[in-house]
Amino acid sequence: MRRRPALSAALLALAVAVTAPASAEPVPDPIPHQATYRMSLLRTQPGTGVNGVDGDMVYRLTDTCDGWAVESRTELTISGTTSLHTRYSYLAWEARDGSRFTFRTHNQRNGRTVEAYEGEAERTDDGRLEAVFRSDGEVIRRLDLPADTLLPMAHAIALLRRAQDGERFFNAPLFDGSTPENRYQVGIGIGGRLAADLPGDLDSPLLALPSWPINLAFFLDDKQNSVPRFEMTMRYHLNGVSQRLIQSYPEFTLKGTLSDLAPSPAPDC
Numbered sequence: 001m002r003r004r005p006a007l008s009a010a011l012l013a014l015a016v017a018v019t020a021p022a023s024a025e026p027v028p029d030p031i032p033h034q035a036t037y038r039m040s041l042l043r044t045q046p047g048t049g050v051n052g053v054d055g056d057m058v059y060r061l062t063d064t065c066d067g068w069a070v071e072s073r074t075e076l077t078i079s080g081t082t083s084l085h086t087r088y089s090y091l092a093w094e095a096r097d098g099s100r101f102t103f104r105t106h107n108q109r110n111g112r113t114v115e116a117y118e119g120e121a122e123r124t125d126d127g128r129l130e131a132v133f134r135s136d137g138e139v140i141r142r143l144d145l146p147a148d149t150l151l152p153m154a155h156a157i158a159l160l161r162r163a164q165d166g167e168r169f170f171n172a173p174l175f176d177g178s179t180p181e182n183r184y185q186v187g188i189g190i191g192g193r194l195a196a197d198l199p200g201d202l203d204s205p206l207l208a209l210p211s212w213p214i215n216l217a218f219f220l221d222d223k224q225n226s227v228p229r230f231e232m233t234m235r236y237h238l239n240g241v242s243q244r245l246i247q248s249y250p251e252f253t254l255k256g257t258l259s260d261l262a263p264s265p266a267p268d269c
Contacts, residue, residue, distance in 0.1 A: 027160045030068075030153065030240025032264035033206055034060040037245065037256035039076060044252040049081030053254060061240065065269035067095045068153045085110050092177060094153045099123045101131075101151050103177030119177060121151075133180040141180040145173075149183050152176045156240055163190045163212045164238070173221060182222045184229070189215040194235065202243075204261045211237040 041053040055076035062069040070092045078084040092103040100122050107115035117140065121131035127147030133140050150158060155174045162170055168190050175183040191213035214236045217228040234245040245256040 027164055032061050032063045033241060034262055034264055036260040038259045040255050042253040042255040048251040050078055050252050052079040062264050063267045065267050067093055069093045094151045098151055098154055145175055145183050149173045149175050182220050184218045185221045187217040202258050202261055206241050206261055207243060209238040211235050
């Protein structure tokens with residue numbers, strides 16, 4: 001089974017300047033919050049042997065004054081021909097000016113660590129992004145990425161700015177540290193603006209802002225392949241809160257239902 005990317009990371013999850021039309025209204029900073037999603041199996045491909053998924057994903061965004069900290073923890077039990085229990089954790093920090101980024105991931109399957117690394121990325125004087133991945137203290141990969149590469153929060157702000165401007169599609173390169181293979185090229189489709197909330201959704205003032213249905217297709221930047229590594233669909237609010245999400249992989253598709261949402265404590269800057 002393939003490695004599962006962090007919501008970041010996806011997500012989301014998501015402050016360098018980007019080339020985009022000026023919005024009529026300013027895009028607010030994403031609001032620090034913690035969201036919990038109940039994960040379930042939406043559909044599966046024939047022959048995969050997967051017939052059920054149960055678990056939770058917790059996403060937390062924190063304002064650190066000089067930057068943003070993102071933490072994502074996913075714990076799933078995948079049932080079918082064989083049973084698999086997975087735990088995936090992702091922690092990242094991004095400077096507000098986009099100059100520096102640190103990250104750490106840890107992936108377990110049935111209690112055994114199958115992947116663990118950490119690293120950092122820094123902007124050079126000409127804007128390029130130099131990233132280093134380490135495992136057990138040893139350098140396992142270096143990446144030299146073009147100046148147009150966005151970090152997660154910058155990527156999220158760019159997405160919201162485009163949505164606010166009424167754009168329907170754009171491509172944006174992303175580096176989030178979730179894979180040492182390369183950056184992602186993300187194809188983004190944006191639906192029409194939705195009202196502040198819909199009946200039956202979780203009652204929270206954090207959802208009382210306009211939102212858009214968003215689809216993101218993640219391609220590895222160095223692969224000449226028309227098939228994305230994975231896709232994500234979500235209802236994304238102007239404050240950076242994702243109300244619903246669907247994660248599509250080659251073997252199966254997961255649905256995340258927002259079960260808890262609360263603001264994170266404000267920093268004492």
